[in-house]
Amino acid sequence: MRALITQRTLLSLVLGLLFSSMMAMGRCREDYHALLSQLQKQANSTQDPSTLLDPYMRIQGLNFPRLREHCKERPGAFPSNNALRGLGQQAFLRTLDATLSLVLHRLAALQRHLPEAQDLENLPMARQNTQDLQTLKMARLNIQGLRNNIYCMSRLLGSSQDASEPTQTGPGTSLPPTPIPDAFQRKLEGCRFLDGYHRFMRSVGQVFSDWGESPSRSRRHRPRRALQKGAHRTRPSSKGKRLTPRGQLLH
Amino acid sequence: MAFPAVFQTTCFFMLLSLRACQSEVLTEHLPLTPEALKVFVNSTQQSLHLQWTVHNLPYKGELKMVFQIQISRTETSNIIWKGNYSTTVKWNEILHWSWESELPLECATHFVRIKSVVDDAKVPQPNIWSSWSSWQEAKVQDSFEQDTLFIFPKDKLVEEGSDVTICYISGNIQNNISCYLDGEQIHGEQLDPHVSTFKLKNVPFVRERGTNIYCVDHRRNTINGGTVLFVSKVLEEPKNFSCETQDLKTLSCTWDPGVDTTLAWSKQRSQSYYTLFESFSGKKKLCKEKNWCNWPISQDSQAMYNFTLTAENYLRKRSVNLLFNLTDRVHPMSPLSVKFENISATNAVMTWKVRPTGDYLTLLCEIELYGERKMTQHNVSVKVNGKYLLSELEPDTEYAARVRCAANHFWKWSEWSGQNFTTLQAAPLEALDVWRSVKSGPGTQNVTFFWKLPPKFHANGKILHYTVIVENLDKPSRLEALTIPAPANGTELTLDQSSYEIRVTASNSVGTSPASVMVISADPGDKEVKAERIKGSKDGFFISWKPQSGDFMGYVVDWCDHPQDTLCDFQWKNIGPNTTSTVISSDAFRPGVRYNFRIYGLSTERIAYLLEKKTGYTQELAPLDNPQVDTINLTSHSFTLSWKNYSTESQPAFIEGYYVYLKSKARRCHPGAEKEVLSEITDTTVCCQYKINNPGQKTFTVENLQPESFYEFFVTPYTSVGEGPNSTFTRVRTPDEYSYMLIRIILPVILCIFLLLVACNLKSQWVKEKCYPDIPDPYKSSVLSLIKSKENPHRTIMNISDCIPDAIEVVNKPEGTKTQSLGTRKSLTETESTKPVYLYLLPTEKNYAGPGPCICFENFTYNQAASDSGSCGHPVPVPLGALPSQLGLLTSPENLLQAPGKNCMNSQGEIPTGETTLNYVSQLAAPVSGDKDSLPTNPLMPPPCSEYKMQMAVPFCLVSPPLTENSGLSSMTLLGPGDH
Secondary structure, three states, rough: OOOHHHHHHHHHHHHHHHHHHHHHOOOOOOOHHHHHHHHHHHHHHOOOOOHHHHHHHHOOOOOOOHHHHOOOOOOOOOHHHHHHHHOOOOHHHHHHHHHHHHHHHHHHHHHHHOOOOOHHOOOHHHHHHHHOOOOOHHHHHHHHHHHHHHHHHHHOOOOOOOOOOOOOOOOOOOOOOOOOOOHHHHHHHHHHHHHHHHHHHHHHHHHHHHHOHHHHHHOOOOOOHHHHOOOOOOOOOOOOOOHHHHOOOOO | OOHHHHHHHHHHHHHHHHHHHHHHHHHOOOOOOEEEEEEEEEEOOOOEEEEEEEOOOOOEEEEEEEEEEEEEOOOOOOOOEEEEEEEEEEEOOEEEEEEEOOOHHHHEEEEEEEEEOOOOOOOOOOOOOOOOOOOEOOOOOOOOOOOOOEEOOOOOEOOOOOOOOEEEEEOOOOOOOOEEEEEEEEEOEEEEEEEEEEEOOOOOOOOOOOEEEEEEEEOOOOEEEEEEEEOOOOOOOEEEEEEEEEOOOOEEEEEEEOOOOOHHHOOOOOOOEEEHHHHHHEEEEEEEOOOOEEEEOOOOOOOOOEEEEEEEEEOEEEEEEEEHHHHEEEEOOOOOEEEEEEEOOOOEEEEEOOOOOOOOOOOEEEEEEEEOOOOOEEEEEEOEEEEEEOOOOOOOOEEEEEEEEEEOOOOOOOOOOEEEEEOOOOOOOOOOOEEEEEEOOOOOOEEEEEEEOOOHHOOOOOOOEEEEEEOOOOOOOOEEEEEEEEEOOOOEEEEOOEEEEEEEEEOOOOOOOOOOEEEOOOOOOOOOOOOEEOOOOOOOOEEEEEOOOOOOOEEEEEEOOOOOOOOEEEEEEEEOOOEEEEEEOOOOOOOEEEEEEEEEEEEEOOOEEEEEEEEEOOOOOOOOOOOEEEOOOOOOOOEEEEEOOOOOOOOOOOOOOOEEEEEEEOOOOOEEEEEEEEEEOOOOOEEEEEEOOOOOEEEEEEEEOOOOOOEEEEEEEEEEEEEOOOOOEEEOOOOOHHHHHHHHHHHHHHHHHHHHHHHHHHHHHHHHHHHOOOOOHHHHHHHHHHHHHOOOOOOOOOHHOOOOOOOEEEEEHHHOOOOOOOOOHHHHHHHHOOOOOOOOOOOOOOOOOOEOOOOOOOOOOOOOOOOOOOOOOOOOEEHHHHHHHHHHHHOHHHHHHHHOOOOOOOOHHOOOOOOOEEOOOOOOOOOOOOHHHHHHHHOOOOHHHHHHHHOOOHHHHOOOOOHHHHHHHOOOOOOOOOOO
């Protein structure tokens, strides 16, 4: 099991770094299907709790059955599956990007309070803790890579101006941590947030899957390059409104 | 007199009145009651902070007072703590005091009251306690909503091992609420229907993100409240706090912070930090790192420093002090530019520089010099540049030199700085260690001359070649010099039987070593020395020899490290003249290998004399193999075993003898043998053991054996550590006695017969003459000559053709007249009876009318095998003309009827009598003249049925096989004249 997780995380790390580097070089893949396939893979990999929620719970000491069963997504914290499927492609990408941005901030805040792996050598469970910390770091890189691909997909769909610029890989550049008096509640909220995040990414994966499977929808959102080659322009989606996660991001 | 008395009385009353006034004032203001008592709650520190004043202090100065404080929980009557607080109260001062609660203050309302008493020497006794202040309530929360539950304290930070009290307040009457510490349920004590407490003893550190404590409302299945207990490891006092400077500009202070408190990431606000405070300058510095800090040295020539290092976190503060003089803490940097100058074969000058320190302190520098064999140390004082002469070095040697420095007032050495250098070469210092091995041949001596490569410290450089000079001491001759390039370690010389002096020198690029001299004597005088056995050990061989009376300058022991190899790795060891023993050890010595040592005495003329020989093993081992045994001299009662090819010299131990194991069915051992049980892998074998005590005896005869019996044997050597391995028995069978006898008898007989046959063959003519002489030729008869000369000159020998053949009459008799038949003759009779025409009457002129039957006679002089192809097998007509010549042979009736002897032919008795009677009518008895003339008219014609065959003439005495039935059927062959 551990080997499986390690392989998966390594794969996602490689993919994340690959696309991050591509973005750093200012390049985007212009193959719609390849990009969509990549997004799908990234969404599928990030929906796995072992990539984020499980190490988080172990680090916070929440990995007990009684606590685990209360670690459920708060309704409304993330856009629902239906809401996501109702969005147009551009709106969907914007929503996804915004949500991932918040997740990144949350993870950055979390990592600021965590020790470096080498500081854990003399502590109990040092090996497990070190592994979990590395998994959390990789999760951030994966999200960075996913956001880069979202940016590229937005550009490919012809709305680069609307798409948010991809976040550059680097240490926490987000909001300063807000002191919360109750650390326990903060832990639980974080846990629920990440549970919602994995559910959200599962829905995202399904949406990407829909994109790949539905020819009509694909035609409707054909890449800009294809459109410029004489095809009719995409009709603006009536469901193009942008949703944002309503969950409170606690640090 | 009255005035003084009045004055005294007045004064007395004045004093009395003053004192009374004073007492009245104090009595009026005491006791002093605390006033304006206020209670503040600090939830984080879980403490009550009290603040009050004491009004109406009688003096504007200070007054020592004692305050008694009571604290109640939940209700005033439940006093949980009381204590005194002593302090000096100043006029109008607001007094403060804190009390830390075990129970989180949120979980219960607390009440505080206070009273006081003056405890000052200025106030006369007795002191009276004031009355209590009113109860002051300390309450954190007023009320709780329904269905809410709060756990306190929130995010409590404690040290590992401390005790903590946790509580929760529920908005409802407690029902179905369970609390857990991480995954385990904890059980507490109910303070009131809404409040429960949990006392956690000796809390451990679990994780840096804290231990989770939470309560679950089972009725609603929700986690209503929780808290995190952050457990910190105890902050330790910094260890090994030390400060030093390398450049007198900056002090570098280091320490060991000890165990990490883990607070650095769990509670940012309580991160432990370290501060340095220097008391002389009053300066303070917050250190960024947890184990080191730099302190700038001021330029005001401050010599003494008194540092206080303080480690502090939210829970604890620890500090250590360090006082020192700056110059005592100078740790110089490593020296620079280490170089070597004027390097010769034995000297070199080492130079280096030290990094400048503030006041150019004098430094003490230490030099370490590593040669090939040893390390030497040298000390030198240095200001700026260091210089040192390294002397007594060894030529052609690589040295490693390094230097480090310290302040004169030693604190610490600097790091090492080093460099390598090599001294120059010099001529080899000492003569070679030489030895020789001499093998004498006819008229020559083969001398193998060895020398040991000089040690590095004697070679003084790379040896390029060796020079061997051979000088004949017996007759003046030209010196013979051999130059042998390195790295040879010996040479072979073939010398005649003269005495020679051999000198060897080694040369390098600079010079030549002193010569090593050895004399090979024409008459070494080596006597036959028998090797003495010695016992070695893993440490080698202890070898001793008898002190020699001669004038010896020393002794030499030589041996081979690998005696079993062709190149035996010849070794020798020189021993002084006053020593008669030594220990020979070598890494090459192995157990089970025999080593031979020769001890020589070396005379002052440098001639070596063999004194003794030693041989031994470092460890004897049991023989690994058994001899190959041959069986010889096998008789019916003994056999001999031989293993002459077995070498006792190459065995892993001294062979002390042999065991011969003999196994037989009898299982009985002869005298001289012992019954022995041999254990083998599969079974045990009982056999007889013969012991041979002489290792040189390599044959053994086993006697007293049974003929025609199987015996099994094997032979194994034995040594002091055991015998050889068990091996398979070899089987041998003793022959029977008769065959032995037969061999002894038959062989001579056969030989005799053979000789006899040879003799007979050689004397065959003689035998022939004796046994079957030729038929005499009447023409050559001497009688004839006598007749001619004396009686009748006309007489002549009758020609056979002139004779008229006689008639033979065959008379048949009836079969019933047979009298008896004997043996094989009977068959003949029967044959004749069944073939009545077997004999045919010879025809006369009258009745001969052409081809007719012929007659056959058996000539018993010859033995011819039966042949069906002969003329007797069937009737063949005989021409009439052939008869005279054939019958001419029958002139001697003895030849026909009497020649066969008893042993060589059928007896006459065997001839069937009565069956057929052959009546012979001699032609001489009744000659017929008419016939006489007619015979020559019939030319002699070969009979068609008669044929002459080459026949082997056999003497009568050698015709041993009796005639068989077949032979009885053999045809009788008529031999013509001159045909035999």
